[in-house]
Amino acid sequence: MTSNVQRLGFMLGWVRNEPPSVREYRHKPLYPQSFRYLELLPGTKDDEIRYSLKLGDLRKPPEYEALSYTWGDPNVKVPSHCDGKLLHITPNLRDALQHLRHEKQKRLLWADAICIDQKNSLENAHRVSNIKKIYGNASRVIVWLGMDEPSEDGNSTKAKIAAERIDGFVYEVLDHYNSMDPSEKNVTIRSVHLNRHEL
Numbered sequence: 395m396t397s398n399v400q401r402l403g404f405m406l407g408w409v410r411n412e413p414p415s416v417r418e419y420r421h422k423p424l425y426p427q428s429f430r431y432l433e434l435l436p437g438t439k440d441d442e443i444r445y446s447l448k449l450g451d452l453r454k455p456p457e458y459e460a461l462s463y464t465w466g467d468p469n470v471k472v473p474s475h476c477d478g479k480l481l482h483i484t485p486n487l488r489d490a491l492q493h494l495r496h497e498k499q500k501r502l503l504w505a506d507a508i509c510i511d512q513k514n515s516l517e518n519a520h521r522v523s524n525i526k527k528i529y530g531n532a533s534r535v536i537v538w539l540g541m542d543e544p545s546e547d548g549n550s551t552k553a554k555i556a557a558e559r560i561d562g563f564v565y566e567v568l569d570h571y572n573s574m575d576p577s578e579k580n581v582t583i584r585s586v587h588l589n590r591h592e593l
Contacts, residue, residue: 419447419479421511427451429528430509431458432476434491434501443474443483443491447509452527458502460532463490464540465507476508483507490538503536504528 424430433446450456463486471482474491483491487507494501511517529535 417479419476419481421447421514421517422449424449424517427453429455429504429524431456431502431504432508434495434503436496436498436500438497439492443488443495444476445474445491445508446477452524452531455531456502457533458504458531460529460535461487461490461494461503461505461538462535463487463505463538474508481508486538486540489541490536493538494536504532 421430428449429452430447431450433448435444435446437444448456450458466484466486468484470485472485472488474481474483474488484507487505491503491505494503
């Protein structure tokens, strides 16, 4: 029988109806010139997503890969396990991690929704000032276009269509760039560098 104290706890959110071992993950604070990266633990396609968050130094970063992807609906979340605790992420990010995960070895990645404390507005501002370094320090940037689902006309796939659009955009930019005055080219490079992170 539920006691009055437990009943009050449920009402105020002190007590959650979940196993004692499952708790929400809380991000550890960053220090100047630091950033978080995730150590994706090995597993098969059907295993739950498990990873550990590490602190790195932007001046001497480890070798990691940066993940660029679309969030999808931010209100739709699925569970993942960060350092043994619960952290909700979007289904598109879950799909990306499942696809990128190795079966027998760890993989170091950077993904904004996990590596940045989304509930901390000050940290989000800190991230804007460091985003160039984070992507620039990565050994490579992986662009995740989503699961390869059939398109509406049934003649192609959504991922293939998106890739073709990106290729077309890149060629368009290069053609425009080659026709520009040399004094304008530096500004254009910076603009393209920033816009590519929105993919």
